[in-house]
Amino acid sequence: MLHLLESRIVAAVSQHILIRYGLSTPVVLEQPRQSSFGEFALPTAFQLARELKKAPRAIAQELVDELPEIEGIRSFEVAGNGYINLRFDRAAFAAAVAAPPPAAPTGGKVLIEHTSINPNKAAHIGHLRNSILGDTFVRMLRAAGRQVNVQNYIDNTGVQVADVVVGFHFLEGKSLEDVRSLIETPRFDYLCWDLYAKVSQRYATDEALKAKRAETLHAIEAGHGVLAEMGALVADKIVNYHLDTMLRLGIVYDALPRESEILHLHFWAAAFELLKERKAIYLETEGKNKGCWVMPGSAFSDHREDEDSKVIVRSNGIVTYVGKDIAYQMWKFGLLGKDFYYRHLRTYADGHPLYVTSASPEGATPGISFSGNERVYNVIDSRQSYLQDVVQAGLRALGHPKEAENSIHFSYEMVALTPRTCGELGIELSDEDRARPYVEVSGRKGLGVKADDLIDKLIAAAQREVDSRNENEPEANRRQVAETIAIGALRYFMLKFTRPTVIAFDFQEALSFTGETGPYIQYAAVRAAKILAKAETSPALPADLGPILEDEELWQSLLAAFRTDTALALAINADEPAHMARYAFQLAQAYSNFYQKFPVLIETNPAKRDFLLWLTAAYRTQLVRTLDLLGIAVPAFM
């Protein structure tokens, strides 16, 4: 609604400036710093001042005198040294906001790929940031009417899986049958976590073991033999663990594209031919990269010379990860001329299916494709930005500038640990590390906080709070509420930081449920629900709003309740879920203020009571909706 009014103002003012001054200055609307200044401010006079060579204030006065009437706006006035402040027609705004128009679907297919954890060990907090960011952005885009598919890429044939197989087979002498029974034991993913760390450490001193690594990797890539079977068993089982962990956070997927199918369906071979044909890569004939197929450095970076070329195919004929990534990215846009087969893997509780890729039509569901997207978001941490640049350059060199433009590296900084938290976890730090602001999580060193452990710890902390406040509620309900609060706390914590900010993870901070946290926002929604449940009447807007809305505080409360669409548009435009999280907190703050100042149920003026109840319902709706965008549910009680 607010959004609609904004575009109406922008259109009217731009039109006026074009006619009056013959200028097509972009009109910007701001929210005034002080609410007493009005609902919107136009800094347009400042922008015009330069071109018109007149004082901003004089231009502002001219505009105010001459601007036509705009539906929904009560007044314009000059303020400060040239601002134009706008005030709404309050009753009209309330009436319009009570009956909002439905959002229309827009745009083509969008693909978001997130999570993409190596299937060789349990997920950790760094992975949680990835998944929560990706999932939240999916929710935001869908709410804005976009058609979004969600993928979780599975590198089931990579070195990390190979390392765990090396551990089982060569270090511990386990047979295929041993592993087959081992994967059914509880917390197999934790067992792999430790084994992976152990193998990684061992490589440093054990050359013989390290030699087994390449052998194992080749066997897994080829896809047959005992080592390959063992790798498949491990990877499939760990993927299941990851899916379950993410499901605890309400995160689901549409498809799991796997590296094994990218290999077996020869995606790279098709891409290689195209890259050669379009001269995107060339065969190096001298220097250190002699015999390699390389992409010139100038193709992917303004600051690089051609000598800084990136090797795509090594001189021994082995393709690098970037090469395979280019092929895969081409598939995402439907530029490869190849597709996977898709096999049904599981059905989520809401009935929506999850597919995994397959190399043959046997057992596949016909008529499905996740290829051919218009826009692709890859949620990957910022350490990969160099490689993502190369992938993007690959598309450009192949003659697909539009697809390169629509390849978005949705990057974010890592989650590290504070030295204090390392201490709490019993991780020994060097003096050098202790002096650092944060310590990087490392799977190789087994250094990190496992996702499920963190979730369990959060639930336990929430459970203590819930139990102490709600003795009379049945235990099952209290458990349910504790889980909802824990997930709310975790998701909000991961979302409150903007993407380029390194999160120095600290248990004390993450376990806090007061202040700027998920539970604070949930609490606001619960309080509103309680009032609505206790009220005898159902909320309805009273006929005569005039006198009620003259109360400045009430008017500000009403305004604050209806900024969701504007906030969503801004957050999507900035590719920044943190903006949405921030808005959710501000909405909850606005409601908490309203709650404190205006006791609804004891209000004696009937019209005012109706209005307060109606506004409570409005806040409740907006809070639930905004929290849903963040993937946070509202508990039944708190």
Add this chain to the structure above:
RNA sequence: GGGGACGUAGCUCAGUUGGAUAGAGCGGCCGCCUCCUAAGCGGCAGGCCGGCAGUUCGAAUCUGCCCGUUCCCA
């Protein structure tokens, strides 16, 4: 050596794309439950927006050069 990100209150971070008196949470101090849930609300204290120069009517925001932290590529 080259490139990216960051530097804002004691701590952790926002800052709507260059606008009015720089904000929030935590921590500290003071206050508010006879009244819809105190996981809440109000108040106070706390700032050379890393430094210097420049662009602009106007800079935390843009440009250049330094200093510091960090990631990546060699």
